Each structure stands twice: as C-alpha cells, then as structure tokens.
Amino acid sequence: MKISVNVRQSVWMVMAGLGFWMTACTKDPSVTPQSPVSGTPAKADQSVNNWILENMRAVYYWNDKMPANPDTMLAVAPFFYSLLYDYNNRANPERDRFSWIQESAADLKASLSGEQKTTGLEVKYFLRSAGSTEVVIKVLYVLPGSPAYKAGLKRGDIITTINGQKLTTGNYASLTNNPTTFNYGLAKLESDKIVDTEVVKTVTAEVFQQNPVFLDSIYAIGGKTIGYLVYNQFIPGPNGSTTPTYDQKLEQIFSKFKARGVNELVLDLRYNPGGYVSSSVKLASMIAKGVDNTKTFYRTEYNKDVMAELQSQNQTAQLTTRFQTKAQNIGGNLSRVFVLTTGGTASASELIINGLRPFMPVITIGETTYGKNVGSITISDKTGKIKWGMQPIVFKSFNAQNQSDYSTGFTPTIIKNEPLALKPLGDLEEEYLNAAVAQIVGNGTARISADQGPQLPAIGSSVERRAGGSNMFDDRNPLNW
Structure with missing residues (x-):
C-alpha cells in the first residue's frame, strides 16, 4: 500500500x-x-x-x-x-x-498519565462461594491520599454491599462504576468464613493523580541485603507535567539501594498493567547486569508499510531501543532478579521481564502474566475538530535475543495465589514477598508458606481491567488495555 x-x-x-x-x-x-x-x-x-x-x-x-x-x-x-x-x-x-x-x-x-476520577481503590472480585451469584470485593491496595485512604479503607478489606445493596453477578458492574458516592459495607473473616458487619465507609470519587512508586524497603536477612520495590504503573511524571517526577523517584530509590549494598532485588509488579516505555527503559537500566547504552533492551517491528518507509529513509536504527548508562545501576551486585506477578502484570511490566532475560535470570513468583508483547500510541486530531482519541497497537517488541514468545503470558517460576486475608505490602509475612525471601535466604531461615485461607472463584479485578483483561462487565466485548 x-x-x-x-x-x-x-x-x-x-x-x-x-x-x-x-x-x-x-x-x-x-x-x-x-x-x-x-x-x-x-x-x-x-x-x-x-x-x-x-x-x-x-x-x-x-x-x-x-x-x-x-x-x-x-x-x-x-x-x-x-x-x-x-x-x-x-x-x-x-x-x-x-x-x-x-x-x-x-x-x-x-x-x-495516572490521572482519573477514582475512589483510590484497586480491587479484585470473587464469587462469595462456588456456584453462588453473590459477589465480594477484596481491596488490593489503596492509593495514599485518595478519598478511600482518607475514609480509612485499607488493603485486605472485604466489601459485600454498595449503597445498601448486596453485590451480585447481576449488579456489581453498575454499582462499582456508576455512582459518584459509594457507601461500602464491609465484612470480616471469621474461621475462614466471610461475615457481614455493620461497618460502612463512605467515599466520594474525585479526579486523582496516582503516584506509581508505591513502596520501597530494604531488608537485611540471612546475610543478604534485599531491596523491595512496589511499582504500579510506568509513568514518568504527573499528568500535564514536563518534570519526570516519578522517574526521578525511581532513580533516588536505586541510588539508596546501591549505597546500602543491595545484592538481591524483589520487583513487585503484581498490580502494574504497563505504561510508558521510556520509564521501563530507565527502570531496566538500573537493574540489568553488565549493560550500558550499547546493549539492546528491545527492538520494535511495525507494519510492512512503516517498515518500508523507515528503510527508504535509512532510519532502521530507530527500531532498536538500548539500555541507558545509569550511575544508579545495581546489576553488578545482583546474580538474579525476582519479579512478583499476577494476571494484571502486563505490557511494559512484561517488557521488563523479557528485556532482562538475556542479561540475568528472572525468577517470577505468582500468577501467569497477562501476555502483551505489543505496544501502542495515542492518536488524536491535531486540528481539534474531532474529540475522539484512539490507542491502536502499532508495534511488536523483541528482546536482545529476538524473543517475543509471551503472547499467552509468562508462566511463573513459582506459582502463588494471593489469599483472601491479605498482609500489608512490605510485610515479610505477606504471601508473595515471603516466597521471594524464602528463595533468597533458603528454607533454613524462611519458608514458602502454603496459600492461606479460603480460595474463592475469582471473576476479575480492576488491575486486569486496566490491563485490558477480559471485560468482566460485558462478556461480549473483552476490553483491551
């Protein structure tokens, strides 16, 4: 053409x-x-x-x-x-x-850019029991400073009613999306049973800017210095800002990791559906072993017409994105990296896993990732006459070894499922982090705990919906990113 x-x-x-x-x-x-x-x-x-x-x-x-x-x-x-x-x-x-x-x-x-009207909750949806039509909501995390945070909601809370209505497979979609003010009715776990309470938390959604750099910690355990980072979206900076505030925060964290002698890294991408490739390059460049700006992080493949145009203009060098030479790189101290994953771990998160694989072992813990080895651009009408915006897929990515074999997701090295009862992120007894630490220091010091509590049938999550997972609100139309 x-x-x-x-x-x-x-x-x-x-x-x-x-x-x-x-x-x-x-x-x-x-x-x-x-x-x-x-x-x-x-x-x-x-x-x-x-x-x-x-x-x-x-x-x-x-x-x-x-x-x-x-x-x-x-x-x-x-x-x-x-x-x-x-x-x-x-x-x-x-x-x-x-x-x-x-x-x-x-x-x-x-x-x-992480700005949207929200209560500040990321959640997962379950059937209350196998075969039931009742739905319960488990809070995965709460954005600091958000309306839900100010209302006292926290990771691990269980919601069974909204605005006085018990959640079911027939109404939970509209109840979780359509109101502006939400009266969340909470339940608790007693002897592995979900028991409704009279506690109600009222939250009004507002336009809120997410800070994707959620948590960082350093643990000294069994002769190891373990760096831990919870990173929930690849965003350089706040919407409308030209300052890469969040990228700078990542650099500060890795400077601290390097100064403290971190020699094991746990990268928590459980709730990260992707984002800007520019941020993924920066993050990978601070982790990978033996890389600089001469080493390939990934290369892109476009449609045949774009490829022909690039070749005719002698611009094929632009198909390769290289690592950056970063003073904050801790790869010299690492023999491997652990990545925590769920079905909502997608796109730029998977690009990190794939891009690091040629340079160091990547041990994944959790669930199979989403499976998105392609990327997109935002297209809008520059004249302003057309208000619509679209986000079409325009490229496929490959790592330095020409691998792009994860359209069905990365199968975890160690399979884990999050329990219904959740420990705080960063707690050494938290299911996923515990499993990583057990691998790092050996079972003599820590152990991989068995999945705790009831395992209810999951029917989706807000993270998977952000990641373009199957649209739990309309099975006729699987949403994409």
Whole structure:
C-alpha cells in the first residue's frame, strides 16, 4: 500500500519514543463499544470514521488484516472495533485484544498519565462461594491520599454491599462504576468464613493523580541485603507535567539501594498493567547486569508499510531501543532478579521481564502474566475538530535475543495465589514477598508458606481491567488495555 503524503505524519508519529505505550491503561467503562449495528450515523460520525480509517491503514500493526471494505456507516466505537484483527476470536492468542478508542482524547491522555476520577481503590472480585451469584470485593491496595485512604479503607478489606445493596453477578458492574458516592459495607473473616458487619465507609470519587512508586524497603536477612520495590504503573511524571517526577523517584530509590549494598532485588509488579516505555527503559537500566547504552533492551517491528518507509529513509536504527548508562545501576551486585506477578502484570511490566532475560535470570513468583508483547500510541486530531482519541497497537517488541514468545503470558517460576486475608505490602509475612525471601535466604531461615485461607472463584479485578483483561462487565466485548 502506498502511503499518502497527508498520512505520512502519522507514520512518523510511531517513532516518537515518548508516545510509545506498552500498557493496558484505564478505559472508561462508559465507552465500552456496542456490538456493530447497521444504521446511518450523524455526519460527524462519518468524518470521525474516515479519520480513524486513514490513520489505522497507515500505522496499525495488523493493517494488512483489516477489512478491505469496512462499513463506515457504523457508529464510531463499533466501527473502530470492526477494524481490529480477529478481535472477537478468543481462541487466537495473537489477536488484537488491546487497541481501544475513547470519546474524549483529553480523558484518554490523562488516564495514561495516572490521572482519573477514582475512589483510590484497586480491587479484585470473587464469587462469595462456588456456584453462588453473590459477589465480594477484596481491596488490593489503596492509593495514599485518595478519598478511600482518607475514609480509612485499607488493603485486605472485604466489601459485600454498595449503597445498601448486596453485590451480585447481576449488579456489581453498575454499582462499582456508576455512582459518584459509594457507601461500602464491609465484612470480616471469621474461621475462614466471610461475615457481614455493620461497618460502612463512605467515599466520594474525585479526579486523582496516582503516584506509581508505591513502596520501597530494604531488608537485611540471612546475610543478604534485599531491596523491595512496589511499582504500579510506568509513568514518568504527573499528568500535564514536563518534570519526570516519578522517574526521578525511581532513580533516588536505586541510588539508596546501591549505597546500602543491595545484592538481591524483589520487583513487585503484581498490580502494574504497563505504561510508558521510556520509564521501563530507565527502570531496566538500573537493574540489568553488565549493560550500558550499547546493549539492546528491545527492538520494535511495525507494519510492512512503516517498515518500508523507515528503510527508504535509512532510519532502521530507530527500531532498536538500548539500555541507558545509569550511575544508579545495581546489576553488578545482583546474580538474579525476582519479579512478583499476577494476571494484571502486563505490557511494559512484561517488557521488563523479557528485556532482562538475556542479561540475568528472572525468577517470577505468582500468577501467569497477562501476555502483551505489543505496544501502542495515542492518536488524536491535531486540528481539534474531532474529540475522539484512539490507542491502536502499532508495534511488536523483541528482546536482545529476538524473543517475543509471551503472547499467552509468562508462566511463573513459582506459582502463588494471593489469599483472601491479605498482609500489608512490605510485610515479610505477606504471601508473595515471603516466597521471594524464602528463595533468597533458603528454607533454613524462611519458608514458602502454603496459600492461606479460603480460595474463592475469582471473576476479575480492576488491575486486569486496566490491563485490558477480559471485560468482566460485558462478556461480549473483552476490553483491551
């Protein structure tokens, strides 16, 4: 396909490194696309569809698999999803599960920088018992300073009612997303049984900026100095800021790790659905053993038209992203790295795992990761006439050994499941951290504890939804990042 002059700018946009996302970042459930239906959209929809089609034909990774004659008379969201490669075929792990579109490009960009309207809770949803229609919510973590934090909610809390209504498979989607003010009814565990209480916490959602650098600690155990980092999204800095505040915080932490002689590292990416590749390069460059700016962290592959354009302009060197030479690098003291994972560990988090593998052993503890070896860019209309924003997949990533074999996720080296009763993050008795420490210092000093408490049927989590996991709110349409 010949690339037209007026689309060439979109082609070069894929090379704007800071725009690269390997994420499944937040999507507003209110813009969940409907099943494609025929009809005559408003004129504005037609112009939006033409804009979508032009850009997708230019930069979409699977542009050769798009419909030859798509129905531009569809409403905007159904039209966009009708273009995606094998979107509804769940049997194909290589399909496009990830591209998405939002009605507001401004909201899309804000969410990618960790700013959104939220109570500050990250949660996981379970059936109250096998075969039950009742749903319970387990709080995974609470953002410091958020409305939920101020209301006294904490990791491990169990929610069984919202606004006086008992949660069920039929209502929990609307109850957890539609209100602005939430009255959370709490339960407790007694002898491994969930028991409702009369405790209610009232929280009003507000626009809030997440700080992704959640926790760091250093432990001296059994002759080892263990660095621990909980990192929940790859974001350079706050939305709208040109200062990479969060990247700088990571550098400060690794400077401290280096000064304290950290010789084992536990990187907690359980709740990290991805983010800016630029931040992943910085983090990997402070961990990997024996790297500098001459060593390959990852390389990218685009669609055949973009690849041909880069070759014709002698720009193929831009396909390789190298590590950075970082004074904070602790790789010289490390013989391996431990990464804690769940099904919400996705994209840029998996890029870290894959990019480090050629340089050091990466031991994963937890659950199989999400399986996202592709990345996207944000596309919005520069004229401002079209308000929609889209996040299409434009590249596939490979590590220094040309590996990109994780479309079904990384299977954990050590399998763990989080119990219903959760210890605080950073607590040495916390399930995942305990397992890592046991591996580091040996079973004579610490042990891998058995999974504790009841194991309820899980039906999804807010982290997996941010990561583009199967849309627990509408099984017809698996959301992607």
